[in-house]
Amino acid sequence: MALPLQPYPQLRSALHRLQGVPPWALLSLVLNGLLFITVVVVLRQLSQAGDAMLPQANAFAADRHVPIAPFEPELGVRHSLDYEQWVALLAAEAEAAVAIDAPRQTILLGDSLTLWFPASMLPGRKTWLNQAISGENSTGLRDRLYLLDNTSPEAVFIMVGINDLIWGGSAADLVYNVRKMVDYLRQTHPQTRVVVQSILPHGGETSTWEGRDRLLTVSPDLIQTVNGQLKLVAVETGADYLNLYPLFVNGEGYLRPDLTTDGLHLNQNGYMVWRTALALFNEAD
Template structure:
């Protein structure tokens, strides 16, 4: 059963206390080390494909996990009308609220609309997930607001950011540099936290229906792969972990799989199911108390 503090009922901060059972941690670590995370998620995708339609897949997930699946479109209410500065102010208030009540097992999500729209009920359980994502966010913006998290006490921080840098003509070098600086900053302010850099996802290219499809099509698939290689190197050099989601979402031509996306940029429920499964397996590889 999900537990939410009344203080945070109007925010995206949720307390998810669902117990993940089944495979022991040592076995999950072995799966990841041997590259079987990819195989595990591919099996899930095949199962979803056999399910036929999305509602049945969602219901099967809910039955297995005792979790209700929320609509994919987030219930952001008045937040749809917020400008960037208002978003930052709102997320700052949410971070302060979490810090004030010292929520247990805080896990912070940082990123753009891909992270923002992650359905709360699909996030792995037994953690207090704090979604600090903003639609359209880039690495400059995220780097400039990291100090708002200084008073929180995260157990882990998951970051996926950078696609908007490329969409709007930013350089890959600046993107990677900003991620490195953010990991360094988070390491200084939250030395006990597990820091996880997540790969950038592929995009749908010319087949995308997103309104900025021309800008997407201008980003070569090879550039996404190169950026991810650099992000992996940043993680290794800074002591962060690297969660490579890219292979789970890419098709044979180097673009985002259409069956996991709504428009060639954003994810559908199957896409979030894949991401959720990867997060759940990845979380179980952390042996620190």
């Protein structure tokens, strides 16, 4: 039964103010609220289970099930999320988007570079779903695409591969996995724009990232070769290719120091470059 508005002047006033708010904005707020509730519930369950730390997982984790490089919040008890729990959290996010039929869904897939993309910097009037896991490689990402089966994205952006290369994975296997991802997404979401993004350069000798020695085994030539193969995959599968590499590389073939925090991850300037590229790419659609 509908509530009469006359006895509730505050409610009537609030509803009047909401009349000028675009529907996409309201639904985006609802989605963000659901995701926040999901995070709180998961962390509370972990706290009751006696876990001790929350990782901002990083690409240096050899064992995908053992979180390292913990993130320590300013206040409160530290918690832990392993890889399966991150996947469960992303599954809940995808289900929330489906439940409210979030408009103009655009999905980001990848590793820590994507995960730490500031939500406030993502462009356009879209419902952005960040489905990245830090430390992710192409095999892990390929195997969890089923989480998106019931979503209705306008576009899916994929950036993955640096972790494969850092840990000595085969470039051929990486390219094969990306091809399988595109094939799967085009089969399950035939109307969705699938965008393969290039792998970014790294900082080389100037890097301060804790896995610097492994990073130095990945040559600029290898990254460019893999990017060429990823572009070919996009062409052959009917996907789009967003070549971010030239925007981030310096004259020596390494990641520009003004765009990075440690030679691997991006700072705010780096994300602004990426944001601009996404905005221009979306406008060109």
